[in-house]
Amino acid sequence: MLQILAALVIGAAIFFGVKYVLDLRSENSQLKATVDQQGQTATAAGTITGATGSALDDRQRLDIVVTQAGVKYAQQYGELKREDENVRGWADGVVPVSVRNLARQRRLARDRSRGAALGGEGTGAATGTARASSTP
Numbered sequence: 001m002l003q004i005l006a007a008l009v010i011g012a013a014i015f016f017g018v019k020y021v022l023d024l025r026s027e028n029s030q031l032k033a034t035v036d037q038q039g040q041t042a043t044a045a046g047t048i049t050g051a052t053g054s055a056l057d058d059r060q061r062l063d064i065v066v067t068q069a070g071v072k073y074a075q076q077y078g079e080l081k082r083e084d085e086n087v088r089g090w091a092d093g094v095v096p097v098s099v100r101n102l103a104r105q106r107r108l109a110r111d112r113s114r115g116a117a118l119g120g121e122g123t124g125a126a127t128g129t130a131r132a133s134s135t136p
Contacts, residue, residue, distance in 0.1 A: 080087045 081091050
């Protein structure tokens with residue numbers, strides 16, 4: 001009887017030992033899958049961060065080019081007004097109301113589209129914080 005009891009205890013120990021080892025293997029494979037997924041997520045996040053940095057660099061370069069073009073235009077326009085009497089007379093003339101309204105509508109639409117692209121309400125005249133500008 002004691003031999004049967006010892007055999008049952010040894011059998012139970014072997015059964016639970018094997019079950020424990022199988023559970024550890026299963027948990028190990030789940031942890032490996034989680035680590036792999038985290039690695040892929042980190043790789044994707046790095047790619048996104050790099051792309052965002054590139055986009056910001058491109059935007060800064062574009063802003064510089066646009067600013068330089070605006071400065072160059074303003075300088076050329078100022079030179080024309082100083083040197084050409086016809087241009088000076090035209091620049092000092094009154095702009096018709098219909099042309100001013102058209103320019104205002106264009107500026108408001110541009111500001112609304114900028115705001116929508118940035119996920120906001122808009123900027124400039126569209127939000128009541130209009131800036132003084134000689135160009136529509």
